[in-house]
Amino acid sequence: MEKKPPSVNDLALSMQDSGIPHDLLVREARLAISEGDWENMGERVERLQRSFVQPVINATGVLLHTNLGRASWGIPHSNFSSNIELDLENGNRGSRQTNIGNLFAQLCGSESAMVVNNCSSAVLLVLSALASNKGVVISRSELVEIGGSFRVPEILELSGAHLIEVGTTNKTRAVDYQKAIDAHRNAGMTLKVHQSNYKIVGFTEETTVDELALLDIPLVVDIGSGLLDSNCPWLNSGAPKWLAGEPAAKQTLLNGADLVTFSGDKLLGGPQAGIIAGKADLVEKCLRHPFARVLRPGSHTLVSLQELALRYLHRDGDRIPFWKMACLNEDELLPRIKKMNTGQIVSMDSIPGGGTLPTVVIPSVGLKLPGDRSKELRRGFNGGLPIITRVQDGDTYLDFRTINPSHDEMVAASLQNLD
Numbered sequence: 007m008e009k010k011p012p013s014v015n016d017l018a019l020s021m022q023d024s025g026i027p028h029d030l031l032v033r034e035a036r037l038a039i040s041e042g043d044w045e046n047m048g049e050r051v052e053r054l055q056r057s058f059v060q061p062v063i064n065a066t067g068v069l070l071h072t073n074l075g076r077a078s079w080g081i082p083h084s085n086f087s088s089n090i091e092l093d094l095e096n097g098n099r100g101s102r103q104t105n106i107g108n109l110f111a112q113l114c115g116s117e118s119a120m121v122v123n124n125c126s127s128a129v130l131l132v133l134s135a136l137a138s139n140k141g142v143v144i145s146r147s148e149l150v151e152i153g154g155s156f157r158v159p160e161i162l163e164l165s166g167a168h169l170i171e172v173g174t175t176n177k178t179r180a181v182d183y184q185k186a187i188d189a190h191r192n193a194g195m196t197l198k199v200h201q202s203n204y205k206i207v208g209f210t211e212e213t214t215v216d217e218l219a220l221l222d223i224p225l226v227v228d229i230g231s232g233l234l235d236s237n238c239p240w241l242n243s244g245a246p247k248w249l250a251g252e253p254a255a256k257q258t259l260l261n262g263a264d265l266v267t268f269s270g271d272k273l274l275g276g277p278q279a280g281i282i283a284g285k286a287d288l289v290e291k292c293l294r295h296p297f298a299r300v301l302r303p304g305s306h307t308l309v310s311l312q313e314l315a316l317r318y319l320h321r322d323g324d325r326i327p328f329w330k331m332a333c334l335n336e337d338e339l340l341p342r343i344k345k346m347n348t349g350q351i352v353s354m355d356s357i358p359g360g361g362t363l364p365t366v367v368i369p370s371v372g373l374k375l376p377g378d379r380s381k382e383l384r385r386g387f388n389g390g391l392p393i394i395t396r397v398q399d400g401d402t403y404l405d406f407r408t409i410n411p412s413h414d415e416m417v418a419a420s421l422q423n424l425d
């Protein structure tokens with residue numbers, strides 16, 4: 007015979023030291039009892055604790071890990087109100103877009119800029135504001151799925167625009183675009199989508215931004231990844247080699263794009279956001295479209311993005327965690343790894359991740375531990391943060407490039423605890 011279950015309330019009270027609100031413990035206790043599982047209440051509460059969004063240590067070597075919120079960028083927020091829509095000069099209502107737009111216009115070398123919730127929203131807004139009921143000319147090599155169910159042809163349809171596809175999967179030439187524009191009187195925009203998360207190699211031909219800029223209709227380039235300037239003036243060492251060929255906002259606009267769209271949390275290294283930058287009259291149309299309100303970011307995003315923009319403007323790449331990590335060399339990583347006093351020191355390949363630079367690897371160093379220890383390390387040791395590792399061929403790897411050095415001691419404690 008099974009032991010008699012405790013009362014729901016007693017079972018919940020027995021876990022009150024966990025720090026989880028009583029009502030959630032009651033709910034868990036009720037479930038545990040109904041499933042005949044009350045003896046495992048401790049384990050259940052730990053599982054519940056792990057389900058909360060919390061800081062983790064990224065030891066995967068994937069700089070922009072989609073499951074870990076892409077760029078690691080955290081700016082503390084206060085409980086104070088902010089002047090997000092108040093003009094401190096005259097006390098009138100202001101726009102949340104003005105200041106952040108000016109900062110990004112400066113960074114991209116554009117007339118104007120604005121911010122929405124992510125790059126998918128940016129593309130939807132641009133298409134809705136500039137091409138609703140018009141044709142959008144796009145290469146057959148760029149009718150892509152970006153992630154989730156965000157597919158370029160579907161988003162286009164949703165915006166009320168209609169698709170004019172040109173060229174072939176592997177080759178699209180300027181003349182293909184020109185012919186389509188001549189044939190479709192309502193062609194209102196050319197859209198070029200960066201092949202961020204895939205590559206077409208071999209017998210291929212792509213039309214450049216300067217060629218597309220010569221066409222008579224506005225050119226919008228969705229660069230996606232959010233590199234601001236291919237010269238990387240915020241890095242003392244200049245642009246890293248592995249960035250070669252990655253389109254940047256500033257150069258894409260210089261080459262003749264009327265608008266660019268990109269993410270805040272990929273190569274920009276900031277919070278989830280989408281930036282639209284380019285010609286003032288086109289940005290103004292986007293600002294006036296009803297979707298601008300639907301897709302507007304909140305003050306936490308804007309404060310955080312403002313801080314990031316200021317660090318770029320100060321050319322202070324060392325204070326942008328993504329760039330700091332991306333540019334670490336092996337000499338800087340080795341002493342940290344040696345201090346762990348365990349495992350085998352091995353060469354590793356870090357990757358940018360986040361659906362950017364699909365073929366790029368950045369040489370790195372890390373630790374190899376025999377066997378799959380990923381689950382234990384995900385639990386963290388003694389109140390330490392969960393450590394997310396890479397498991398390959400049955401062994402566990404920690405790439406130190408993506409571990410914040412301030413967490414090294416915590417990592418050491420967790421590793422020591424394994425043996």
Ligand SMILES: *Cc1c(COP(=O)(O)O)cnc(C)c1O
Pocket residue numbers: 124125126127129152199200201202203228229230231268269270279280361
């Ligand atoms: C990543 C990406 C998007 C989507 O950006 P989110 O910020 O994730 O919404 C759109 N277009 C391109 C080319 C991308 O690389």
